[in-house]
Amino acid sequence: MSADVELDHLTIRFGDFTAVSDANLKIEEGEFFSFLGPSGCGKTTILRAVSGFLEPTEGEVRIGGKNMRGIGPNKRPTALIFQNLALFPLMSVADNIAFGLEVRGVSKYERRKRADQLLELTALEGQGDKMVSELSGGQKQRVAIARALAVEPAVLLLDEPLSALDLKLRQHMRTELRAIQQRVGITFIYITHDQGEALTMSDRIAVMSQGVIQQVGNGTDVYENSQTAFVASFVGENNPFSGRIVRADGDFAVVETSFGPLRGRNLRGMSEGDPAMLFVRPESLTFANGAGGGENVIESTVVNGEFEGSFFSVFLRGEGDKPIVMSMTNSGSLPEFRPGEPGRLTFKPERALVLPRGEVAHE
């Protein structure tokens, strides 16, 4: 069975509340696809609709071209990995992994053989007879993956499975998940609020906010060519400057802000007079040399600096107490910043985005 997943005008409401509003996208077979958004944005609702625990209010979920309406989660070619893993604590590791096969009437011997294979795939050789409670966090994670893979799903759904792990293990599991996905070659749909996870693992990402899919694209696309104010502010850090477009020339536009006119790429083809926001990422800001005019100059005052290891963050305040963040890579010699010092910042217009004014993600 082919395993592309299509959302066709998918809308899901709970009473008056619209959790997902008119989602349309197609996830290709074998793709690692992530839904990224803050909690409550509707990403888990989409996952539950794909796995079959929720029926769409309107629209369709299609897997391999087949409308899934009315097909229960136990009949769909999907397997779900729960946020808390939901391993069966009263069964051994091998029984957990083989549960889906037991359901399908596979013989005990075959089950054990398959479980052992999956234990090997997930680097858990020889752990089959242990109880789940005897495993570490990362091992439990891998058991959950093995249990889901055992039923040979066409689509594997993952609901923030790494959120309970500590940082080091999380980073390790990212690589591992990606490797497993490439080995088994099935479609992965991954739900996360952690942009780092989404950016590092995914082929493509759908960024969501308040039930609406804001943008679908690969990591670079979403980061470099954000299509909405929400995406620009949610994915990575960004400095928004609000204003109105005073000039639109070709691929660029100038926004009149409280810091004066600022120029950036006009991705969305907006025209003069439109309310807009200009976004500059911390790493795109540099200190301007010398005095005098020039394009894209932001006057501000240094508040403090933070050493982050590979880079250095400088926090500044501009006109109207507006906080501004810039970052510099650690190239061996870092300038010193004294709080209260004036900071004259600038950026290249190619490194800034002019987008329609809209909702901005809050930390």
Place this chain on the structure above:
Amino acid sequence: MSEFLSLFLPVFLAALLAILLAPVAQRHAAGFWGVVGRIRFVQRNGIVISTYLIVAVIAWVVFMIVLPQVYMLDFSFRNNLFPAEIGGPKDVYTLSNYEYLLFGRPGDEEMFNWLHLTVFLRTIIASIFVTLLNFAICYPIAYYMGQVAKGGYGRMMILALILPFWVNEILRAFAFRILFGTSGVINAVLLTLGLTDQPIDFLRADVALYAGLSYAYILLMVFPLYNAIESLDHNQVEAARDLGSPWWRIHWRVVMPHAKPGIASGCTLVFMLAAGALAAPQILGGPSSLWFTQIIYDWFNTGGNWPQGSAYAIVLLLACLVFVLTVMRVFKVSLGEIAK
């Protein structure tokens, strides 16, 4: 009775005095209380509360559990004597009361006391049946309340289950008589609908008895089950379903194993109480069906033969213990888990 009082009263008064005087004594008798004060249990709970707890627990265990049973056990091995004969040559320990249950009176035609043995076995088997029936009724309710409708409707169901138990047990039993009697509501409905042309004697068929007993102990089954099922992470149910499991296998492999302590606890409670029930069999039992407790009651009350009654009661108690231990063994649960 006077013997009992003479034993009980001094101990009770001493305990009371100890509780009342503890704070005073603590201030004055530094040596002894200093030692007591260093015991961790006392440190944690304070001298007054710990004294109360210890006395209350000991009083409960001794007066409510150990003493009555020891008296019963002692009675069961004695002859039924006139007061004048007590302490005389006939006042010796004997197995005759137990022999009577097994073999009847010496010189009877039958080899065994079939009459009483049959009642005993029927009581045990019927109680097991009532327990299973109760489990079958309560498991879906408990699952619904614990997993499907948390809060809201679930709470209303709990209330609906509790409310009827504000009505006196005897009244409820008679209400069942009215329901199941030959001229009762159920027969009236069946006759009107033409499903039967003769009223069915539910009482004689023991339908009323089983229904009444199941109903009487429904809460004792529902709540242990509910407690156990409610603590199951619903994701596990969904995970099993997602892996392709049909509903019955989810219950068999995920919900029931998790609820095992609750199942064991509910089943043992219901079995014990059903086997020991008196009012319901008295009121709802058919004319030919006797409950073992009714025989015990007769020995004590109408027969005036306390030793014989005690022996029967001890046998029933042992049967119940065997049942509980078997259930615990089968379900592989410990007493501690049941108490959860």
